[in-house]
Amino acid sequence: MMEKTQETLLEVKNLDLYFHGPLHNHDLHALREISFKVMPGEILGVVGESGSGKSITNLAVMGLLPKETKIQSEKVSFAGTAIDLNNEKSFKRFRGTEVAMIFQDPMTALNPFLKVGYQLMEPLTIHMKMSRSEAKKRAIELMEKVGISSPDKRFDQYPFELSGGMAQRVMIAMSLTTNPKLLIADEPTTALDVTIQKQILNLIKDLKVKEKMSVILVTHDLGLVAEYADRIQVMYAGEIVESGKTKDLIENPKHPYTEALLKSRPEGGGFKPKENLLTISGVVPMLNQRPGGCQFAPRCAYVEEKCTAKTPELVNNVRCVKPLS
Amino acid sequence: MNNILEINNLYKEYNVKQGIFAKEIYLPALRDISLKLEPGKTLGIVGESGCGKSTLAKVLTLIEDLKSGDIILDGVKLVTQENISQNFQKNWYQKIQMVFQDPYQSLNPRKRVWEIIADPKIVSENLSKETAKNEAILMMEKVGLRKELAERYPHQFSGGQRQRIGIARALMLQPKVLILDEPVSALDVSVQAQVLNLLLELQREMNLSYLFISHDLSVVQHVSDQILVMYLGEVVEYGPRDEVFNHPKHPYTKMLLASAPKVRESEAREEIEVQGEIPSLFDLPTGCAFKSRCPYADESCSSKIEMQKLNQSLVRCIKAQ
Numbered sequence: 001m002m003e004k005t006q007e008t009l010l011e012v013k014n015l016d017l018y019f020h021g022p023l024h025n026h027d028l029h030a031l032r033e034i035s036f037k038v039m040p041g042e043i044l045g046v047v048g049e050s051g052s053g054k055s056i057t058n059l060a061v062m063g064l065l066p067k068e069t070k071i072q073s074e075k076v077s078f079a080g081t082a083i084d085l086n087n088e089k090s091f092k093r094f095r096g097t098e099v100a101m102i103f104q105d106p107m108t109a110l111n112p113f114l115k116v117g118y119q120l121m122e123p124l125t126i127h128m129k130m131s132r133s134e135a136k137k138r139a140i141e142l143m144e145k146v147g148i149s150s151p152d153k154r155f156d157q158y159p160f161e162l163s164g165g166m167a168q169r170v171m172i173a174m175s176l177t178t179n180p181k182l183l184i185a186d187e188p189t190t191a192l193d194v195t196i197q198k199q200i201l202n203l204i205k206d207l208k209v210k211e212k213m214s215v216i217l218v219t220h221d222l223g224l225v226a227e228y229a230d231r232i233q234v235m236y237a238g239e240i241v242e243s244g245k246t247k248d249l250i251e252n253p254k255h256p257y258t259e260a261l262l263k264s265r266p267e268g269g270g271f272k273p274k275e276n277l278l279t280i281s282g283v284v285p286m287l288n289q290r291p292g293g294c295q296f297a298p299r300c301a302y303v304e305e306k307c308t309a310k311t312p313e314l315v316n317n318v319r320c321v322k323p324l325s
Numbered sequence: 326m327n328n329i330l331e332i333n334n335l336y337k338e339y340n341v342k343q344g345i346f347a348k349e350i351y352l353p354a355l356r357d358i359s360l361k362l363e364p365g366k367t368l369g370i371v372g373e374s375g376c377g378k379s380t381l382a383k384v385l386t387l388i389e390d391l392k393s394g395d396i397i398l399d400g401v402k403l404v405t406q407e408n409i410s411q412n413f414q415k416n417w418y419q420k421i422q423m424v425f426q427d428p429y430q431s432l433n434p435r436k437r438v439w440e441i442i443a444d445p446k447i448v449s450e451n452l453s454k455e456t457a458k459n460e461a462i463l464m465m466e467k468v469g470l471r472k473e474l475a476e477r478y479p480h481q482f483s484g485g486q487r488q489r490i491g492i493a494r495a496l497m498l499q500p501k502v503l504i505l506d507e508p509v510s511a512l513d514v515s516v517q518a519q520v521l522n523l524l525l526e527l528q529r530e531m532n533l534s535y536l537f538i539s540h541d542l543s544v545v546q547h548v549s550d551q552i553l554v555m556y557l558g559e560v561v562e563y564g565p566r567d568e569v570f571n572h573p574k575h576p577y578t579k580m581l582l583a584s585a586p587k588v589r590e591s592e593a594r595e596e597i598e599v600q601g602e603i604p605s606l607f608d609l610p611t612g613c614a615f616k617s618r619c620p621y622a623d624e625s626c627s628s629k630i631e632m633q634k635l636n637q638s639l640v641r642c643i644k645a646q
Contacts, residue, residue, distance in 0.1 A: 193373035223586030266547035
């Protein structure tokens with residue numbers, strides 16, 4: 001299908017990130033050659049296990065990294081404007097206004113001492129320079145938009161009076177205050193029950209359609225991205241190992257890690273009940289114990305000599321010397 | 326076949342009186358729970374947070390007392406915990422043990438791995454440390470941990486290995502029933518399958534019975550023989566795995582199944598609108614507990630709803646068919 005060429009919303013090219021601290025005598029290479037694009041109005045699903053670098057990538061783009069990091073990149077641009085990741089000032093223009101972020105645990109992301117309404121009005125008065133009465137009106141509108149029942153009452157409640165699902169809705173409402181072009185949702189539903197998870201993700205999908213908002217959906221749950229994302233990017237040990245359109249990637253995984261992730265789930269491998277599942281041996285390597293060559297080689301079922309010889313390049317969106325066909 | 330575990334009409338309340346002049350308030354945490362578990366089988370328990378899954382585990386492990394009803398575990402009947410002897414407790418724990426959700430918080434960080442695993446044996450059978458250590462090492466090998474690791478501390482292990490330690494500890498007294506409370510949800514996807522396989526192998530080998538508590542429906546579907554769906558402290562549907570997953574009868578079961586993320590489209594299930602949140606136990610609706618979220622609810626749902634048998638399942642819904 002031919003599409004009209006659209007302007008890329010977020011582009012990251014060859015981003016490398018290192019941690020250094022007093023305990024390490026050399027820098028730890030946390031992210032390697034991260035390149036990706038987010039187009040307007042799409043949901044990009046980022047999947048990976050803990051330690052794969054999926055969260056730190058987003059923190060880097062938002063300029064929220066701790067001091068002990070060193071970052072290099074060939075190019076990072078947002079809506080056509082280049083961003084210097086090492087310059088705090090270059091984030092100011094878009095962080096919180098054009099790009100918003102929601103987090104895993106909505107209960108700890110909200111300030112427990114302040115009323116929900118006050119927290120919702122804050123970005124409106126700061127970023128949008130609204131008066132208090134205008135801000136209150138807009139805040140209640142937003143609460144309605146994200147499906148919070150009786151918003152007038154909720155406005156004066158404290159976060160502890162809300163359920164997890166309601167609190168996440170408040171977080172989403174808060175991120176919408178400035179009409180962002182990009183929403184980064186980092187494991188937005190991991191702390192929630194499945195029925196609430198479905199409601200929150202449907203809300204995010206609705207917002208994508210109605211507000212033409214792009215979303216980066218970070219999760220460890222392949223089922224979630226398969227259902228909601230337009231494109232998927234799989235990360236492993238600080239690298240992007242595969243990316244592609246959701247349907248292609250789920251039906252024809254090219255990287256052995258993607259395949260193993262899909263097949264080790266009870267629903268993905270076509271197993272009979274109570275039959276042993278396919279397993280990936282070993283664990284994700286620690287940051288200071290990363291192997292040379294392909295990061296997945298020690299756990300890969302198809303490993304060969306050439307896999308450990310040198311680090312594979314990303315070819316046709318797959319980082320593997322002999323991709324599956 | 327003789328059941329290894331049987332629960333009959335179990336009720337449990339928490340007294341949540343706050344302050345000395347406050348009125349007594351009771352939180353009905355479990356209402357009318359009945360279930361049966363056969364040797365070597367797995368009963369999967371699913372439901373959202375606050376549905377009573379963990380309270381049930383606490384009652385079964387004698388952490389909480391029950392209000393009424395009874396539990397029969399391998400021929401031994403428990404009606405209340407008042408006046409039970411230490412011997413009764415010891416005997417009970419030899420038959421039922423638990424594996425916890427978070428392998429990072431459920432292991433004592435100041436003990437060596439073999440001490441953690443051997444502890445139940447030392448406490449309940451007065452074994453010498455030496456003998457208990459040897460048994461612990463045998464158990465480590467059984468759950469796939471190399472015996473060289475016995476002298477290490479929990480922080481030196483990965484999440485999957487820690488969960489193996491938790492399983493080894495639970496198996497030390499050779500129980501007949503294991504309560505598995507979300508045993509793989511704290512683990513990475515690639516490690517989950519390893520632990521699930523271990524549990525399946527141990528079950529086949531030792532004829533263990535599992536109560537498998539989880540919110541992950543596909544995992545529950547894979548490991549269970551029977552499924553128990555709970556909502557607000559009640560059983561809403563109880564039946565064989567394939568019956569519950571392929572022909573769900575209670576609207577809540579349908580909603581749960583419709584909410585589970587699907588990797589492939591072919592897995593699509595009956596669509597039902599997923600709406601609302603679980604109400605508070607303090608103001609329970611009269612009649613059906615689920616009616617505030619149910620798309621099929623009407624006035625008839627306000628009367629008391631009994632369990633009814635439909636095909637091979639028990640369902641607490643007057644509209645189910």
